[in-house]
Amino acid sequence: MTSFAASNLQTLSHAERVAIAEQWSDAPPLQAEILSGTFWQLGDLNGRQLLPFLVLAPEGMVGNVFHRSLDHWCVADGKLCILDDRGMPTIVFTAARIINSSVVTLAGHAVLDGVEAVYILNLVDHPPHPVAPTPPHMERRAKFIKRPPAGARRANLVVVRANGSSLHPRWFEGIGDNTRTWDLCVSWYGNEIPDASVSPEYLTHAPNQRKFKPIFDLFYDDSPLWNYDRIWLPDDDLRCSGSDLNRMFHLSRKYGLDLAQPSLRQEPGCHINHPITAQRQGSDVRFEPFVEIMCPLFSRRALRICIGSIKDAVSGYGLDHLWPSFLGRPATRMGIIDSVGIVHTRPIGASYDVRSAIAEQAALWQSYGFQYRPIPGVN
Known part of the structure; x- marks a missing residue:
């Protein structure tokens, strides 16, 4: 050369x-x-x-x-x-x-x-959030109330923001510790000090905050959470079982997915925001260019790329378009896992102002120079 x-x-x-x-x-x-x-x-x-x-x-x-x-x-x-x-x-x-x-x-x-x-x-690094950025050089690092002994971990991790109404206890139904392939990290957002029993592995307390900022704080540079192969970041209003999660992680690994999600069941009481995420019968995994912020499943390398985008996110609007873009829109490493169907029990916009969220999305996309392109089946 x-x-x-x-x-x-x-x-x-x-x-x-x-x-x-x-x-x-x-x-x-x-x-x-x-x-x-x-x-x-x-x-x-x-x-x-x-x-x-x-x-x-x-x-x-x-x-x-x-x-x-x-x-x-x-x-x-x-x-x-x-x-x-x-x-x-x-x-x-x-x-x-x-x-x-x-x-x-x-x-x-x-x-x-x-x-x-x-x-x-x-x-460069991820640009500062355009609405409410953390001051430069301010360190943000979650403190674990509970964590497993060093070296005692499973291959996969579930991280959920939860309070007393969270559905995450149901995720343990029908599965035992000897067959569970995932550890759980609960970031408690209720005001009360959480009991250690709410999570068998990791527990932190970050009250009165929305989903993404406290999750970012969990993944500091030498966090033990980076030791997992795949990390799922679900909302706390999702109904599924432990065996569902085992299968979700298995298929994500089998198909080499960097970014994925379980599908949403087409049944009464399941609130589907985007038709593309609805469960399709007869399919294991469907390669798609979109994964919703409600329940994204990342490979470790994909989360390392995307984690900076959630640092100061308020609503999370627009992140589910940015993440595929950051990964180069891979045709065969993103998908919807149809053979695992979950129920979204809460309608969109039930806990935040949609107009403010849309404004945040526009400002966020501009800061990244992101060019929006419509995706069939995504509202």
Whole structure:
């Protein structure tokens, strides 16, 4: 691979050459395993911002991008390459800016949409929430009232915000500890101090908060909850059994799903928000481009990518469109698990202001530069 300096500097203006000479060096050898799951902002050396939030998603998918020229990514000869939808290289990043031994910016000379320029990827994090962001550098870390001994865990995890009216005790019906394949973490939102018996494994107390902020606080950097292979984040008004959850986790693993959910039963008393999530008979798993915020099931690597989006989420509106986008809209790693049907017992909008939620969604999408595209069966 020819170096950035040798092959590209002669095509640039004097100002560009000076800037690169002062700040840049040839990119060190990169590894796909290290790059996978990282977040970047795409611009050029002239100061244009093209994409505020781009994800180098698993399996070479480019997340949160709707552009034929930015279809896939790979590492070739130690260089990050972006490919178009024909598999042809669009940008090869051959230069880097390194701070404290870490690559923070990559650059490559290319022609994109007819514009020849030095294109730049800046390493970023999830943008601050547009409505109620946490102050910078404020640490948020949940405290466990109860947790299992180190090393004593099952493969999967259920995390639920609950109070005294939660349906989660019914999830243990028909299953014993010797056959259960999932641990439970209860984040209690009632004002009263919860009894330790409400969860056999993990328990925290975060009163008077909505679903997502306290869940984010559970997944701090060295949290024991990151040790699980798959993590389900259901609402507390879902009726299902322990054997349902065993099968849900099993099929998610069997089909290699990064993002999934159980289907919703088509019966009286089950409130279905989106027709796409309704149970279909004769199907085990149905690959779909949408998973509802009510009951998302993540692989660990997918949750690591998506967790930052829930940090300050109030209603959660719009997250179920962002998550597939972050993962690059994988055609065969997202789905509805039809052979597991659950009952949603509470109608949409029963506990929050829908108008405010829609406004939050619009602001959130704008902060990520997300381009909405209608999905059949999603209201």
